[in-house]
Amino acid sequence: MKITRVKLTRLCRPLEPAFAAAWDPVSRSMFEATLVTVETDEGVCGYGSGDTMDGFENFDHLFVGKDPLRILHHVRTLETITFHAGKYWPLEAALWDIVGKVTEQPVALHFGGALERIPAYASFGELKDPAAYVETVLGAMEHGFKAVKIRMARDRIEQGVQAVAAIREAAGEDIDIMVDLNQMWRTSGDIAPALDLMSVRQVACRLRELGVLWLEEPLAPTDIVGARMVRAQTGMRIAGGEMVRSLAELAQLVDQDAFDIYQPDVVLSVGLHRTRFIAELAQLHNRFFTPHTWSNGLGLLANLHVVAGVGGGPYIEFPYDPPGWTPARRDFFLADTLDIESDGCLAVPSCPGLGAVVDFDAIAYYEV
Ligand SMILES: [Mg+2]
Structure with a gap:
């Protein structure tokens, strides 16, 4: 061929x-x-x-x-x-x-076929005030999600912590909450300094008390020592690595025990085959692999096959933030929109290949 x-x-x-x-x-x-x-x-x-x-x-x-x-x-x-x-x-x-x-x-079978479905977390895109976040989270729970991730602006930390507290109070203990500070994922031109170590330690302590599952990209990408200190001193899990550009850098992060959760996006970081190596290396060190998936439905599918294949988790990121960001808008060029099942899991399509039907x-x- x-x-x-x-x-x-x-x-x-x-x-x-x-x-x-x-x-x-x-x-x-x-x-x-x-x-x-x-x-x-x-x-x-x-x-x-x-x-x-x-x-x-x-x-x-x-x-x-x-x-x-x-x-x-x-x-x-x-x-x-x-x-x-x-x-x-x-x-x-x-x-x-x-x-x-x-x-x-x-494709998931070629990556090990460990799982046929995996719990998904609703990953929100918009920055919102606490009341609006509560409404969004309750809507996501009604849709079936058992976990959510919110963004927190580095210049509005207090508002972000208040949002997590409000979500915890409204949603109770039956939902996992993750928080993304986006200090490594930067839009082009964003050269504002990252939060310093003390500020991150303080916010990590407060989020730990609120039962947050992980804190994502809280420090500058070069601050591996800081990430390890925050984990050791606060008990807060740290996630990162979604856009690292080379296999060697990713392997070094795992080798240095930079994070608890490694998140390379298979279509934006180092590809599918190389990510399998990183995922298995992370698992060997008793750490998690759960990829970033913010592109479109076909990008999400590629990540789904790899994370299910290697048995990653505990969740897959599911970009979801209605009314602005719906599965239909995310998957706008696919005939079949991806969505979770009633128990909050995303199933790997059982058809040959990635399972995308192009519209x-x-x-x-x-x-x-
Ligand atoms: Mg992120």
């Missing part, structure tokens, strides 16, 4: 202005999606998405004419490109989609 073409389709997703304003400054990935279609001479097509693929046109000759099933060959090629240009991991997702279709198995009418409508 040979790759005959790698086709990129650039799409602009529908987004309510109010939601976009709440993400000020907004990431491009909130508005845009690129669908990668890998075509083969045997008629099998693979689909992937998640990163912008800007500039990939200069490198597609490295893949056309090659056997799509030689995954590690392609992973190594993509790593050499990442050194010089962009991260093109959605292409690897599309290749795995082909592997699954050719072998007539879900070609939507593609035609939203293509730019």
